Amino acid sequence: MWPSLQRWWGVILILVAVCATVWLGVTQQLVLYIHPRYVVFTVVMAGIALVLGVLSIAVRPADTEGSAPRRGWSRVVGGLALLLSGAVALTLVLIPPTTLSSATASQRDIVGSTVGSDSQNVDEVENADDELLASFTVVDWASLLRQTSDPSFYANKTADLVGFITASEDDPSNIFYLSRFTVTCCAVDAQPTGVAVYAPEWQNEFEVDGWIEVTGSFETNPSSRSDLPLVLVPETMTAVERPSEPYLY
Template sequence: MWPSLRRWWGVILILTAVSATVWLAATQQLVLYIHPRYVVFTVVMAAIALVLGVLSLAVRPMSTDEPETRRGWSRVVGGLALLVSGAVAISLVIVPPTTLSSATASQRDIVGSTVGSDSQNVDDVANADDELIASFTVVDWSSLLRQTSDPSFYTNKTADVVGFITASDDDPANIFYLSRFTVTCCAVDAQPTGVAVYAPDWANDFDVDEWVEITGSFEVNPSSRSDLPLVLVPETMTAVERPSEPYLY
């Protein structure tokens, strides 16, 4: 039984991983792990992996003889490999796909992030029309805030942004970061960015990691516990569903 299990295990794992990949792509959840431009490539490669796995099984020698001195260690190592690889493959199917959270954002330094540093230029935005301003994401506003903290620059510029809540370390009762991740290739290289939002007692109405849409303006930070020069002061703040593509690119 052991030789048979080892012979078929590779194909079982390939089938499991391929099935999980195709299912994630079909349900539009593969973008929780990789950049959308790689979805088609990933599905194609999964199909190729399936074909190669079946072919390797077909041409693999039936003999399972091995030296007696190596048989014991081979079984131990093989058993551990089966256990680990099986757990990884099965987790793709059992564990619900989800986005990166505020915990990851905090670990990757959302405050010092330089993500999207070239997404918007102060000179170009100074006299931008309302339509362009309305299209700005968290990444765009974060880029502008790194370039200038002059309150007059943000006069008559209304932000309308969507993101998830990450609590501030300096003044968590009154300030949180409206956060998003940007992805270049996959979730492993995801980098957080965000804008500070001043909303006293926000935790009474919203939870950490909850997705919200905020409309408001950037003003001088009224918090005495935070050294951020400007914060987004909401005019409206509404809980929303997580976007189908939660990462920015």
């Protein structure tokens, strides 16, 4: 009875995990866990796992008895393994997928992040037109800010950015970070980056982790509590829905 239960339970767990993976892929939520370039591969592998799981039902090796102590130890280990794997499978199904939050960004040091440090070059952007600047993301502007804090470089350059709010530690009443995560492989290696936005009493209108679009220019930081040389001073700030692909790549 016990060996049979072990085999069937394993197949059930495989089917649950496979179905959850395929569902995430079909609903375009798999990108919350892995880089988009791996989505097709992952879904294909899930399909193969499904086929192998079905075949394992048809091909069943004969049960072997073994000694009583050995069978007892096997049952204990097997039971623990089933409980753990069952919890993982249920987590995939019952807990809705979400993006990484400002708490993760703070833990991974958004201020000191060097993600995308070479995504743009100040010499090439010096005379960039409005069309090119409109395509820049949080990562692009953060990379430029790490290279130069000369206010004259940012004169007449307008930034139009979308990200989520992470509160500043130095001056949380007046400054927040417009943040995004960049993903190389999966959410485990996601790294935060962001630009500081000077918006006094921003909490009256927006909340931490809320997604907003900010349009403005980079100017000398007016805050006396923050040592950041430049901040994004908004012309407009608008709450927006989370993008279908919240991470940058």
